[in-house]
Amino acid sequence: MAESRQIPVAGNFRKRKENASEISFSDFSNPWTFYALFSRDDLTVATWLIEQGLLGRSRPCERADCDGDMRLARRSGRPLGYTLRCNRSRDHEVSIMKYSFFERSKLDVRDIMQLIKTYLEGLSLGMTSRYAGVSYTGTAVDWGSFIRELMKEYFHVRLSQKKMSGIVEIDESLFGRRVKFHRGDPNKGLKVWVFGMVERSTNSLILYPVKDRTADTLIPLIERHVEKGSTIYSDGFSAYFHLNDMGYRHFTVIHKYSFKKTYKNAETGDIEVVHTNRIEGAWKHAKDYFRKMSGTKASQWEGHMAEVSKYN
Incomplete structure (x- = not known):
């Protein structure tokens, strides 16, 4: 009987991770893992961003006269389909993006993550804008400057001493x-x-x-x-x-x-x-x-x- 040979596991597609709870930033070196995560539904993406500390799950109510807590709530038409709503009043709510890295952008958070990923991998701003489907002269240049500002802060906080x-x-x-x-x-x-x-x-x-x-x-x-x-x-x-x-x-x-x-x-x-x-x-x-x-x-x-x- 011929000896069976095991086919070696190689290639990024076979090594991809699909379980969102098992994915970390270091796994984005595999593009299939990146797309497996950000092709998922809004709740999965929002939950992952919250667990990574990029979005907040809750915070005290924004209103000075309210002592309620704002928590994640479903809201159509809002970024990722969710908002932060007060448990004391439905009228008290803010965007899930508030106080986050993504707050002032009108882009889908998936496109922002794509833009950041390709930029950090060393691609030119032209290629970065193409991958994310955004304007080079406006959006990509602005985000490149924003990322460098964060790198400056990282240096001063982590490397200056x-x-x-x-x-x-x-x-x-x-x-x-x-x-x-x-x-x-x-x-x-x-x-x-x-x-x-x-x-x-x-x-x-x-x-x-x-x-x-x-x-x-x-x-x-x-x-x-x-x-x-x-x-x-x-x-x-x-x-x-x-x-x-x-x-x-x-x-x-x-x-x-x-x-x-x-x-x-x-x-x-x-x-x-x-x-x-x-x-x-x-x-x-x-x-x-x-x-x-x-x-x-x-x-x-x-x-x-x-x-x-x-x-x-």
Whole structure:
């Protein structure tokens, strides 16, 4: 008898999840799971958004003279077919979208989630607007700005005091318009120095636009984010010369001569291979991101940098 062979399970369709209670944001990497969820009925979608903390299930009544509680109630013609209605008076009600991420939009919440998903996956605003079926010049651009504002808030809340440890690569790079073959005005356009740190163990990236590259500017940022005793890899820039005296294990690689350098501990014989490939790769990713754009306003720069940091 021929030996039966089990067909390996492969492909996103076979791996999709259909039970809404089992789906989390991380499952959206499988597009079939995303569409399985948001193709469901209004109650299922509303319940999932509530469980994820994106919509409220209840709240105290909005009326100052009422001590009732507003709870989810069926209401035709309202977003997702539901509203929040007071248990003391049917006349006291507000949209289920109030105080939420979706409050001021007239789009169906499913289209908003589609727009956000494709944007966070790195698609252009043009492709994002096409997938969501919305205007590029108005809706998609506005939502892109809105998402970047949230990324800025995420950075300030979660990353502004983050401490890195282990091996940390640091470097600075100039962003802005470049002039080749002496064509164009070298003083035209926005130019910004950016200081970056990458924690090797987690691949976490923190970027800061800086006014200059002096030790007075860069060292406080290192002390804020890198634990003492950590190992720091950098190029031979003079601003970093005293890191060993400050409680760090500092190793340098001079890119003029090599992109990798080997150190040997005279006492233990341990070998330390030093390179800054992670942070250099981050610069490439960041500059590719800006290269796809036809320019940006100075007021939007911080939001774009927060977005680049979030993707690494």
